[in-house]
Amino acid sequence: MRKKSLAVLLALAVFIFLFTATTAFATEFSDMPNNWSTEALNNAVSNGLLKGYNGKILPNDPLTRAQMATVVNRAFGATEKASLSGYTDIDSHQWYYDEMAKAVQMKTIVGSGNNLYPDNNITREETFVVLARAFRLSGAADSALDKFSDKNLVSPWAKDAVSSLVAAGYIKGSNGQINPKQSITRAEFAQLMDNLLKKYINVAGTYTIDYSGNVMVNTPGIVLKDLTITGDLIIGDGVGDGQVTLDSVIITGRTVILVSGVNSVKVINTAAPEALKIADYFPVQGYASYVYEGIGNEYASYSVFIDYASAGKVQQRVDNGGTVAARVLELKDGKLIRQLFQGETYYRENLLNVTDASAEILLMEPLKAGISWTLKDGRTRKITSISADAATPLGSYKAIAVVTEGPYDTITEYYAKDVGMVKSVFTSGGEEISSSLKELIINASRLETINFYYPNIDDGKLYFQNKEVSFHTNDVTVEILAEEYKIIPNSSVGEVFSTNTRINSLTLNTDNKVAIDLNASFVSEMNAGAEYETMLLQCIANTFGQYYNAQEVSITIDSQPYSSGHISMQEGQSIPVNFEDTIEIM
Incomplete structure (x- = not known):
């Protein structure tokens, strides 16, 4: 009898803990934490999901399956109940009997065989399954779990639910584990x-x-009018046989209707918004230069110049003052894809058709809040808003916000219509580094400083001139360099490229050797003996080796090994770069 009384008292305590109607504010809970969960706990209290007990919120206490069912029912305003006659481990006198009946009706709690296990603590993966069912989330690839080191511990029956919540950005995990x-x-x-x-x-x-x-x-009698929901609209069971009216409402995400009433949702002048296109938020345009102002790091300020552009593709030169990188972006099949990222690229070469293993999706249609995808390295990228405010030195924009979540850092990028990326914010360990658009220059050109080497037959030395060469989008690099090389700085040095000399091709090979192929005019129009010709070839090696930051240069003529009346080279033979005793022309 004493045991039965104790059980009744415990059940009553749990009932009071979950259902006390008095609303408590966060400051009234003596154990309210001051950490990552504080805001969420405050919101759970203010929204009536969690209630305190004896002045405590008990943040670290586990939830039972019955308690979980109760809270989810509250969120959705669940009212309809299923019969529990087929379950043997639940008593109609228990406080949670009706709540479990609602959960079974909602199909959020299923149980196993004849058991619902209401008093068992609910695991994280069981919770994820309950919520994926409640919010109608499914169909994500298992690869969404790749970023978690304990992904193999997820039960097969829970993988779809867990993957879907991760892919949508609702689950973050902790220290790389789920x-x-x-x-x-x-x-x-x-x-x-x-x-x-x-x-x-x-x-x-x-x-x-x-x-x-x-x-x-989750209540009848609601009218939503002339507003935008940047996310999903969920109409819960609490609407019942009443009505919710949507009048001129734009919903960028899903509309999930769970209420069973036949005429519960009335729609007036509400239609899906016109689909946003990536091409509007990342215009492929040449002759443009973007200048970003950085805060938090000396390399956060940088410039982006469009070296090359074609239908749906751009090659960007990204220069932060410490290094220069090449980046190829492509609009393809409703995605903005970074096809190539190549660091330490101080030279100018058309890489539009080059891809590498680092290719990743930067943006994906449909451009709606909540759309997410998983990158090859396990990070999650998610569109969090299509109307985010992005303040920059150039002005304020309404932008698409894309958040990339890694184990230890977060990157938020903002894309504005007809402009492109206007801001990025990197956060890690409480540190924040931002880069914001300061200047957008149309019809821009880029100046590159290049050393051109010339021979002096009188003293047998090589001289170089530091020239600023101007490039525009889609300029053919070899043509610009060849024409610049034909300009002799003064009469004390001789020409290297004759009037009709052309560069057929100029590349940096995988062995970090430069290969330059010249046309036959270089040899036929050359008026030089063996010594002077050797100086000419060394000038070419120094000029293009330095441009590519390489140590060796091979020279061919119309794709054949170099050969003249004085000098012949074997196939694959190269000339070492040699700056010793070179003199700058002032």
């Missing part, structure tokens, strides 16, 4: 619900303000 078998704590659950739902509308009335994030409507 901990699927651990019991979920109240704080962890509060954070998960806060990721899934940003606004609960549960008081009848007319609402006219925009919302960013997923919105839950």
Whole structure:
């Protein structure tokens, strides 16, 4: 009898803990943490999902399956109940009997065989399955879990749900792990619900303000009018046989209708917004230069110049004052793809048709909040807003915000219509580095400083002139360099390229040797003996070796090994770069 009384008291305590109607503010909880979960716990309390007990919120306590069912029912305003007659481990006198009946009706709790296990602590992966069912999330690839070192611990029956929540950006994990078998704590659950739902509308009335994030409507008599929801709209079971009216509403994400009433949703002047196109937010345009102002790091300021552009492709030169990189971006099949990233690229070469293993998707259609994808390295990239505010030195923009989540850092990029990327913010360990658009120059050119070497037959030395060479988008590099080389700085040095000399090709090979192929005019128009010809070839080696930062240069004539009346080279033979005793022309 004493044991039975104790059980009744414990059950009553749990009932009071979950259902006390008094709303408590965060400051009233003596154990409210001051960490990552604080805001989410505050929101869970204010939205009526969690309630304190004896002045405590108990953030680290686990949730049972019955408690989880109860909280999810609250969120959705669940009212309909299923029969539990087929389950043997649940008593109609228990406080949670009706809540479990609602959960079974919603199909969020299924159980196993004849058991629902209401008193068992619910694991993280079980929680993920419940919420994926509730929010109708499924179909993500298992590769979404690749970034977690314990992905193999996820049960086969939970993989689709867990992958879908990860791919959508709702699950972050901790220290590279997802901990699927651990019991979920109240704080962890509060954070998960806060990721899934940003606004609960549960008081009848007319609402006219925009919302960013997923919105839950779980009460009848709601009118949403002249507003935009940047996220999903979920109409819960609490609407019942009442009505929710959508009047001139734009919903950028999904509309999930869970209410069973036949005429519960009335739609007026509401249609899907016109689909946004990546081409509008990343215009492929040549003759442009972007200048970004950085904060937080000496290399956060940089410039981007369009070296080459073709249909749907651009090759960017990214210069932050410390290094220069080449980046090839392509618009293809509704995606903006970075096909190539090549660091330490101080030379100018058309790489539009080159790809590498680092290729990754930067943007993906449909351009809607909540769209996410997983990168090859396991990081998750997600569109969090299509109307984010991005303040820059050049002005303020409404932009598409794309967040890339890694194990230890987060990168947020903002793309504005008709401009491209206007801002990026890198955060890690409390540090923040930002780069914001300061200047956009149309019809731009880029100056490169190049040393051209010339021979002096009188003293037998090589002289070089430091020249600023101007390049525009899609200029043919070999043509510009050849013409520049034909200009002799003064009468004390001789010419290297004759009037009709052309560069057929100029490349940096994988062995870090420069290969330059000249036309036959270089040899036929040369008026030089063996010594002077040797100086000419050394000038070419120094000029193009230095341009590519290479140590050797091979010279061919019309794709054949170099040969003249004085000098012949074997196939593959190269000339070492040699700057010894060279003199600058001032």
